[in-house]
Amino acid sequence: MTETTAEALADRVRAGELRLHELEEHAAADVATAARRLLVAETVDADVDVLGEYAFDAAAADANIENMIGAVQVPLGVAGPVAVDGDALSGDRYLPLATTEGALVASINRGCSVLNDAGGATARVTKRGMTRAPVFRVADVAAATALVEWVDDNISELRAAAEATTNHGELVDVTPYVVGNNVYLRFRYDTKDAMGMNMATIATGEACALIEAETDASLVALSGNLCSDKKPAAVNAVEGRGRSVSADVTIPREIVEERLHTTPAAIAEINTRKNLVGSAKAGSLGFNAHVANAVAAMFLATGQDEAQVVEGANAITTAETTPEGDLYCSVSLASLEVGTVGGGTRLPTQAAGLEILGVRGGGDPAGTNADALAEAIAVGALAGELSLLAALGSRHLSSAHADLGR
Ligand SMILES: CC(C)(COP(=O)([O-])OP(=O)([O-])OC[C@H]1O[C@@H](n2cnc3c(N)ncnc32)[C@H](O)[C@@H]1OP(=O)([O-])[O-])[C@@H](O)C(=O)NCCC(=O)NCCSC(=O)C[C@@](C)(O)CC(=O)[O-]
Numbered sequence: 396m397t398e399t400t401a402e403a404l405a406d407r408v409r410a411g412e413l414r415l416h417e418l419e420e421h422a423a424a425d426v427a428t429a430a431r432r433l434l435v436a437e438t439v440d441a442d443v444d445v446l447g448e449y450a451f452d453a454a455a456a457d458a459n460i461e462n463m464i465g466a467v468q469v470p471l472g473v474a475g476p477v478a479v480d481g482d483a484l485s486g487d488r489y490l491p492l493a494t495t496e497g498a499l500v501a502s503i504n505r506g507c508s509v510l511n512d513a514g515g516a517t518a519r520v521t522k523r524g525m526t527r528a529p530v531f532r533v534a535d536v537a538a539a540t541a542l543v544e545w546v547d548d549n550i551s552e553l554r555a556a557a558e559a560t561t562n563h564g565e566l567v568d569v570t571p572y573v574v575g576n577n578v579y580l581r582f583r584y585d586t587k588d589a590m591g592m593n594m595a596t597i598a599t600g601e602a603c604a605l606i607e608a609e610t611d612a613s614l615v616a617l618s619g620n621l622c623s624d625k626k627p628a629a630v631n632a633v634e635g636r637g638r639s640v641s642a643d644v645t646i647p648r649e650i651v652e653e654r655l656h657t658t659p660a661a662i663a664e665i666n667t668r669k670n671l672v673g674s675a676k677a678g679s680l681g682f683n684a685h686v687a688n689a690v691a692a693m694f695l696a697t698g699q700d701e702a703q704v705v706e707g708a709n710a711i712t713t714a715e716t717t718p719e720g721d722l723y724c725s726v727s728l729a730s731l732e733v734g735t736v737g738g739g740t741r742l743p744t745q746a747a748g749l750e751i752l753g754v755r756g757g758g759d760p761a762g763t764n765a766d767a768l769a770e771a772i773a774v775g776a777l778a779g780e781l782s783l784l785a786a787l788g789s790r791h792l793s794s795a796h797a798d799l800g801r
């Protein structure tokens with residue numbers, strides 16, 4: 396490739412010689428990125444040079460972005476270290492949190508410090524499986540039933556077709572849903588340490604080819620929305636998607652009073668009236684206060700697909716007083732889609748976020764690093780729930796944000 400400058404490359408676009416998305420074929424990725432930034436800046440007559448101050452080679456983002464013009468930077472903080480007793484993650488860990496919401500890291504940090512005072516949080520992954528649900532058109536409901544039976548009879552053949560596309564992925568099961576002459580087949584895979592959406596999609600594509608070859612069903616769309624990816628959906632809340640993960644703690648009453656400035660009974664009442672009854676009245680899928688905050692901040696810090704915060708916030712928080720008058724609190728995230736290989740985890744700053752947790756790359760055995768990341772996020776969510784419920788109990792929410800968030 397001959398060397399060229401960003402200005403010269405931009406000139407060729409202005410002349411109509413090159414299209415904006417073709418520049419990497421004619422220059423190094425950083426030069427192509429700078430040329431596009433010049434072209435975008437001149438359309439608004441603004442200085443956007445700050446977008447060019449990024450900390451990695453643009454070529455490293457080749458599989459993550461098209462038409463790159465630079466990078467936005469989100470401040471990264473840490474909460475903790477927090478003591479975690481998980482199946483896949485144990486010990487004291489800092490939680491990396493990327494956010495622009497002042498007071499959020501302070502809040503999760505307070506929650507972590509209270510978890511430590513109570514002896515740490517327990518976390519467990521209870522279910523795993525990334526799903527893809529194609530929709531097929533069939534003649535009528537009789538044909539729909541026949542297709543469901545065919546799938547049941549030929550699950551080994553479907554498994555072989557799907558698993559031929561991947562070294563790590565395993566087809567766990569296929570759940571059928573019939574709506575008139577529409578058949579949705581929800582394929583669920585163990586994707587090990589990958590979040591698995593590309594893996595599951597490619598594998599399901601091969602299984603669909605077999606179904607079309609062997610039956611009268613016609614594939615309408617490889618994703619029929621019963622998967623359900625990047626949309627609020629009850630199917631994920633009930634059946635799970637990615638990792639289903641729970642974390643909990645019992646906090647002695649004195650610690651709640653001293654560190655959280657409220658009581659176990661007040662936190663339990665707020666949780667019932669706000670997170671359970673209030674959410675039910677609102678028709679919400681999120682029976683929690685702000686699990687999305689911990690999920691989003693840790694997703695950004697560790698290179699997860701940020702659109703999947705939608706499913707990540709499918710969580711229920713419980714809080715109750717124990718017979719001894721202490722506080723039991725838990726959070727259960729039904730559909731946390733996380734990976735420690737592939738996707739955005741390859742980018743250098745996101746890989747560093749995974750390193751802070753000690754979960755970068757493939758686990759031994761495969762799948763344990765993604766389990767560990769899920770457990771860490773669940774603990775961060777628990778810390779955030781405790782701190783916010785307490786701030787509501789002590790009436791500190793608005794003053795906290797007036798002090799730290801403005
Ligand atoms: C702000 C606090 C923590 C003060 O809380 P406090 O108890 O007055 O603070 P403190 O000075 O006594 O410190 C207690 C601990 O908080 C942490 N802490 C304290 N300050 C910092 C700081 N600067 N940086 C890092 N950590 C900090 C730290 O762990 C510290 O312990 P230490 O380490 O000193 O032993 C508390 O009032 C709080 O957590 N408020 C709640 C804020 C919150 O949760 N915001 C979340 C976002 S709200 C939202 O987005 C969603 C919402 C609300 O709309 C959802 C809904 O509808 O519910």
Ligand SMILES: NC(=O)C1=CN([C@@H]2O[C@H](COP(=O)(O)OP(=O)(O)OC[C@H]3O[C@@H](n4cnc5c(N)ncnc54)[C@H](OP(=O)(O)O)[C@@H]3O)[C@@H](O)[C@H]2O)C=CC1
Nearest residue numbers: 561562563587588589590591592593594596700737738757
């Ligand atoms: N295609 C789609 O419809 C959608 C795609 N996405 C995007 O998909 C990407 C995530 O897909 P995903 O499949 O996770 O990632 P990648 O497409 O980046 O693939 C990751 C690959 O890593 C390999 N691998 C190496 N070590 C391991 C290990 N220990 N465990 C598991 N896999 C391992 C696997 O190869 P092998 O399979 O050969 O074993 C796996 O397929 C994100 O960029 C996301 O934004 C998001 C939503 C929808």
